[in-house]
Amino acid sequence: MKKWFIHHPKSLSMQEIQSLLVAYPFIMTPQAIQMYMTMCAFSNVREGSLTSHDLAIHLNVFDHEVEPLIQTCVSVDLMQWYEQKNMIILVIKPVLDIPVLLSHPLFGRILSTQESLYLKALSMKYPPLNHDLTLTSFKYQQRHLDWNEADETQFNLKKETSLPQSETFKLTLFLQLCEEIILPSSMRNEENLNIITSLANTYLVDEKSMKKFVAKAINYKTLTLNAHKLSELILSTYQVSGYKDTSYQQHPLSFFTAINEGRPVVEKDQQLIEFLNSQYTFDQETFNFLLETILKSYHGRFTKKNAQHLAESWVRAKIKNLEDAKAYVNSNLNVSQVKAKPLPEYYETSDDQVDKETLLKQLKEMDNERN
Structure with a gap:
């Protein structure tokens, strides 16, 4: 999990917020704008230190979607990116005003093109009014507005009766x-x-x-x-749409959803996947194959105990890549498939096949010999 550090705090002015909401949507995606505003908020708390998981929770996205959003902010000159050992330092730059954006050699051309297309679409959707129309107005009827203090007290005493729906099926x-x-x-x-x-x-x-x-x-x-x-x-x-690819090259969360036939990734599963990814040093293909093997070996029961038990066995086997993992799994599968031994002959003999009269005759003969 990557760690981020914001170099200095940044507070947005009303003019900058207006520019972000009006002009920047033509240049970058709404999620990237939300990322920039979230980073500004984080720069004033925790001394600017945060992780990709913190940003993912606030933006309601997967952890692997955080970095591309930050890169978008860097590409439009809203941030600067510096790397130092295992930490990434970000410098938040100020938002350009709307007049400055319009005069920008690249952004100005994008904004002018989008504005002309927008005005053209409006003119086609809403044609000008006919000059023969007559404007009509209505007189305002004043009403007496009143608020009873007893009603206000009773309103404040009311509590919510609806409870959030539980994730467990009752x-x-x-x-x-x-x-x-x-x-x-x-x-x-x-x-x-x-x-x-x-x-x-x-x-x-x-x-x-x-x-x-x-x-x-x-x-x-x-x-x-x-x-x-x-x-x-x-x-x-x-079923979660868009997750049909089961190749091992994709992100673990997307792969986990695909091999479960669209099963939603709940928070518990996501936390366990991120824990395993940080705990073990498998490459992406091998790690995805590990997730698939866990689900197949334990019949879909994805628990921390089962996952760690299988992952530790792979570590002891010194598995380094996907080919080693497949060979190791196949070898264990061959060993576990023991040939069934044939049953003894007396198991195949039923009581109906035994001649009871012969047995009784033999017992009587044995008694006579003793006497």
Whole structure:
């Protein structure tokens, strides 16, 4: 995780904020503008020291998206970038006024082009008014505005009754919402409930939405739950779009989302991925293959204990690249696949094949010999 240090504090004036909101959106993206304003705010706290994760939380982006936004600010001369050992020092530069931007050799040409296109679009969308139109006005009707102090006291005493929705699927609440006609008692077995709970927690489905999906996935003639259809219904609504590439060259968070078929990356998973990435020195391809191996080896259970157990075994095996990791995983897979030994012959003999009369005859003969 990269550490950033802002050289000196910077406070934005109203004139600079106006320039950022009016002129700079034609030059840079809104997220880059938000990055610059966030950096100005951070420069006045913590003595200007921060990490990429701090910025990612405030901007609601992934950690790997922070650096390109800062580079955009540097490219438009809003920041200067200096590197010293393991720290990056940033110098925040002042915002250019709108008249200065208009006279700039590059930015001025961009602004003038965007302005002409904008005015042209407005003229096409809103043609000039017809001169035959007559302007009409209305007299203002004054009203008596009053505020009762008792009402104000009562208003201040009111509290919020709505509670934030929990990220954990509540099975008890789900069963209460499902009437007998939607989910019959005979179908409320452990297998069906485990499938419903697992899919709900994986894709963060609430109880009311899961009720609709389950009703569509049940075959009421045979009283069976189609798990595959239920999964498809949930994926069509809750799948994260844009993450279909499963190549090992992409960022770990994007790769983790892709191999989970669009499963949203919750904060707990993101923190564990960042912890593993900082704890172990695998390259990007090997690290992504490690994430894939963890999910396959532990049947989708992505926990810190499982992840560290597998990662430490790779460290002891001195794995350096993706080829070493694949060879190591394949060797362990071959060792674990032990050939099944054939059962003894007496296991194949059933009680029905035994001649009971013969056994009884032999026992009687043995008793006679003893007597």
